[in-house]
Amino acid sequence: xxxxxxxxxxxxLVALIFLGLFFWAVRSGQFDDQHTxxxxxxxxxxxxxxxxxxxxxxxx
Amino acid sequence: xxxxxxxxxxxxxxxVRKFGVASLAWGLIGFIVGLTIALKLIWPDFLGFIPELxxxxxxxxxxxxxxxAFAGNAIFYGVYYSLPRLTKTPMWSQMLSKIHFWGWQAIIxxxxxxxxxxxxxxxxxxxLEWPIDIAITIIWVIFGINMIMTIMKRREKHLYVAIWFYIxxxxxxAVLHVVNSFEVPATLLxxxxxxxxxxxxxxxxxxxxxxxxxxxxxxxxxxxxxxIPKAAxxxxxxxxxxxxxxxxxxxxxxxxxxxxxxxxxLPGWAQALGTVFSLMLIAPSWGGMLNGLLTLRGAWDRVRxxxxxxxxxxxxxxxxxVTFEGPMLSIANVNxxxxxxxxxxxxxxxxxxxxxxxxxxxxxxYITPRIYKTKLYSVKLANIHFWFxxxxxxxxxxxxxxxxITQSLMWKEFTSEGLLQxxxxxxxxxxxxxxxxLRAIGGTLFIIGASFGSYNxxxxxxxxxxxxxxxxxxxxxxxxxxxxxxxxxxxxEGRPLQFTALTxxxxxxxxxxxxxxxxxxxxxxxxIASVKPYTPLEIxxxxxxxxxxxxxxxxxxxxxxxxxxxxxxEYSKAGEFVYDHPFLWGSKRTGPDLHRIGGxxxxxxxxxxxxxxxxxxxxxxxxxxxxxxTQKADLESIPNRISALRTVxxxxxxxxxxxxxxxxRAQADDIVNGLxxxxxxxxxxxxxxxxxxxxxxxxxxxxxGIDIKGNTNPWDDLPSNERLRANxxxxxxx
Numbered sequence: 001x002x003x004x005x006x007x008x009x010x011x012x013l014v015a016l017i018f019l020g021l022f023f024w025a026v027r028s029g030q031f032d033d034q035h036t037x038x039x040x041x042x043x044x045x046x047x048x049x050x051x052x053x054x055x056x057x058x059x060x
Numbered sequence: 061x062x063x064x065x066x067x068x069x070x071x072x073x074x075x076v077r078k079f080g081v082a083s084l085a086w087g088l089i090g091f092i093v094g095l096t097i098a099l100k101l102i103w104p105d106f107l108g109f110i111p112e113l114x115x116x117x118x119x120x121x122x123x124x125x126x127x128x129a130f131a132g133n134a135i136f137y138g139v140y141y142s143l144p145r146l147t148k149t150p151m152w153s154q155m156l157s158k159i160h161f162w163g164w165q166a167i168i169x170x171x172x173x174x175x176x177x178x179x180x181x182x183x184x185x186x187x188l189e190w191p192i193d194i195a196i197t198i199i200w201v202i203f204g205i206n207m208i209m210t211i212m213k214r215r216e217k218h219l220y221v222a223i224w225f226y227i228x229x230x231x232x233x234a235v236l237h238v239v240n241s242f243e244v245p246a247t248l249l250x251x252x253x254x255x256x257x258x259x260x261x262x263x264x265x266x267x268x269x270x271x272x273x274x275x276x277x278x279x280x281x282x283x284x285x286x287x288i289p290k291a292a293x294x295x296x297x298x299x300x301x302x303x304x305x306x307x308x309x310x311x312x313x314x315x316x317x318x319x320x321x322x323x324x325x326l327p328g329w330a331q332a333l334g335t336v337f338s339l340m341l342i343a344p345s346w347g348g349m350l351n352g353l354l355t356l357r358g359a360w361d362r363v364r365x366x367x368x369x370x371x372x373x374x375x376x377x378x379x380x381x382v383t384f385e386g387p388m389l390s391i392a393n394v395n396x397x398x399x400x401x402x403x404x405x406x407x408x409x410x411x412x413x414x415x416x417x418x419x420x421x422x423x424x425x426y427i428t429p430r431i432y433k434t435k436l437y438s439v440k441l442a443n444i445h446f447w448f449x450x451x452x453x454x455x456x457x458x459x460x461x462x463x464x465i466t467q468s469l470m471w472k473e474f475t476s477e478g479l480l481q482x483x484x485x486x487x488x489x490x491x492x493x494x495x496x497x498l499r500a501i502g503g504t505l506f507i508i509g510a511s512f513g514s515y516n517x518x519x520x521x522x523x524x525x526x527x528x529x530x531x532x533x534x535x536x537x538x539x540x541x542x543x544x545x546x547x548x549x550x551x552x553e554g555r556p557l558q559f560t561a562l563t564x565x566x567x568x569x570x571x572x573x574x575x576x577x578x579x580x581x582x583x584x585x586x587x588i589a590s591v592k593p594y595t596p597l598e599i600x601x602x603x604x605x606x607x608x609x610x611x612x613x614x615x616x617x618x619x620x621x622x623x624x625x626x627x628x629x630e631y632s633k634a635g636e637f638v639y640d641h642p643f644l645w646g647s648k649r650t651g652p653d654l655h656r657i658g659g660x661x662x663x664x665x666x667x668x669x670x671x672x673x674x675x676x677x678x679x680x681x682x683x684x685x686x687x688x689x690t691q692k693a694d695l696e697s698i699p700n701r702i703s704a705l706r707t708v709x710x711x712x713x714x715x716x717x718x719x720x721x722x723x724x725r726a727q728a729d730d731i732v733n734g735l736x737x738x739x740x741x742x743x744x745x746x747x748x749x750x751x752x753x754x755x756x757x758x759x760x761x762x763x764x765g766i767d768i769k770g771n772t773n774p775w776d777d778l779p780s781n782e783r784l785r786a787n788x789x790x791x792x793x794x
Contacts, residue, residue, distance in 0.1 A: 018231075037220055
């Protein structure tokens with residue numbers, strides 16, 4: 001049954017990696033803006049997507 | 061914005077197309093193999109009794125093809141399309157992309173070339189043998205490097221939530237795969253895990269559960285968060301919820317694994333922990349599901365017309381159903397009924413066909429017209445595909461639910477006298493045969509749908525012109541701090557305390573990797589004095605059992621329920637498995653549990669049963685194994701296997717390799733002579749020889765679960781008995 005301590009160790013390790021990433025994300029302002037990221041993903045591709053509102057958005 | 065700082069770059073559509081084609085092609089093959097084994101459960105002699113096409117060998121091929129070839133390539137398809145567009149930069153290295161693609165396909169081909177030929181580890185969704193395990197690690201890391209470097213070079217400072225899901229996928233799968241693959245090679249294509257019995261079971265299901273979580277769930281959630289907003293042209297319902305969804309999901313998921321081992325020898329607190337975390341999982345899972353569906357508010361009219369949205373909606377709905385079932389199945393009372401039954405097969409196909417399948421086909425219908433600069437060839441045909449897929453899944457899943465519960469309740473049914481109502485296991489199998497038939501119809505419908513889909517996509521590609529490189533432009537990140545690799549290291553160097561702490565963590569990981577295997581091996585001392593290692597003949601029999609995939613239909617773990625002890629015998633104890641490398645507890649009972657099969661029937665019964673199961677059990681759907689009578693056992697590698705098993709902790713005396721063959725012959729001759737005396741020197745004109753596979757198989761079957769009874773020592777009659785006993789660890793001596 002000793003292996004369970006190893007598994008808990010590896011699980012904690014993964015959790016710690018994620019915790020570190022989480023703190024990095026919060027500190028570097030990844031989650032400061034919770035509105036525009038969801039909008040920005042909708043606008044892309046200059047060449048294949050020449051809708052006018054896209055261009056307008058990009059030039060803002 | 062001054063346009064002078066705009067940078068122009070090109071997305072690599074070629075690699076996207078490659079992964080898409082691979083996913084579709086392997087998917088069709090995986091589905092057809094699935095249908096084949098479904099038909100084999102209805103007509104066991106379907107395709108004849110050819111070793112390479114037997115149920116036990118094809119089932120791992122089916123699961124591996126669908127998980128790693130169909131869903132795996134689909135993940136990369138989604139990541140290689142969405143990640144560059146989200147980070148406004150092409151994938152970091154086209155070379156690594158190519159190595160990743162061809163490496164992954166080579167791994168799949170090697171699975172096709174090993175699993176049907178009996179090379180497998182028996183561990184579910186980790187059946188591939190050790191050289192392929194190493195290849196998987198290398199290719200996975202290449203994918204990770206390519207992805208992380210792309211993120212480092214990004215032109216968009218904000219990491220969209222989908223990217224977080226991709227990162228979690230890479231990190232966790234890497235750890236899971238490596239930890240579950242600690243094994244010692246015996247030959248080029250045969251290895252033994254360093255873990256034994258209960259330990260092996262724990263590691264395997266920690267892996268198995270999290271493989272579902274981080275291979276079939278998180279990457280597809282990332283895909284959901286990219287493709288639903290894109291296809292609906294609406295922002296995600298709540299970006300805040302998506303962030304909460306991500307972090308809560310990954311922190312909870314990894315602790316839920318023990319729910320695969322309820323009512324086993326796992327400590328109670330660990331089982332309880334697994335159940336609690338599994339129940340908690342419903343919150344983030346449903347949060348994510350609702351976030352996806354609510355994105356379509358005000359756009360539901362478009363779902364009526366757009367096949368991409370249809371597949372996305374049914375996929376996310378299936379995700380909601382599956383993630384409701386999961387926590388419910390983790391409750392002990394429910395688990396007692398559903399575990400080992402076909403209910404679980406229904407549960408996983410609900411996820412695989414509709415969630416993974418639905419999202420994959422949605423991506424194919426979304427991306428293909430875009431990279432071919434055209435419209436979908438036929439929306440109508442895609443809608444037909446959608447209905448075939450949905451109805452196919454329903455016809456698959458509901459009969460499995462129905463059959464699973466029916467059979468499980470029959471296993472548990474007692475008469476008013478307190479006897480088993482259905483003492484003959486076969487009776488509970490024939491009862492649900494109509495459900496197996498309906499399931500095959502469901503699978504067929506799904507495949508017909510997928511074929512329509514393939515034709516539609518092919519015609520779409522034909523009518524368009526492929527755009528291998530797609531131009532885009534964006535500003536580089538102005539903040540010099542973001543995206544550079546130097547800064548964090550510089551900062552760390554200025555902080556000795558943090559630096560020391562981090563170094564310590566790294567050393568600790570190294571220590572765990574170095575020390576734990578040894579500690580584990582030492583901890584495998586038998587707690588039951590009468591439990592002995594397997595004899596050379598039994599090792600060969602056990603390895604044949606693994607090669608034939610017997611564990612795909614037979615468990616070796618009797619739970620402490622009266623309905624099980626009445627049917628099979630004494631419930632299984634942790635101490636009985638200390639020499640089991642790997643554990644063979646199984647997860648599904650299409651046939652009865654075998655842990656107490658040893659001594660239950662005479663050798664001659666096994667001869668007749670393995671040659672033709674219906675001769676002893678009329679109506680049996682077990683395949684016949686005529687080749688076990690004609691094929692020779694692998695005698696040459698026995699010494700190597702003994703050494704490898706000693707390395708992982710089985711206490712064979714030093715130098716026993718030289719004596720092993722003498723013991724092998726003695727035990728095999730004994731079985732053959734016994735058979736001859738009972739008139740079974742041959743069957744249907746085939747002479748049973750001591751070096752045939754069947755003799756080794758019988759030896760293993762007769763050994764199973766008898767040690768605990770303590771009245772026989774399997775080593776007693778063997779020539780090297782004395783020397784061996786002297787070298788067994790003191791605890792073994794009684």
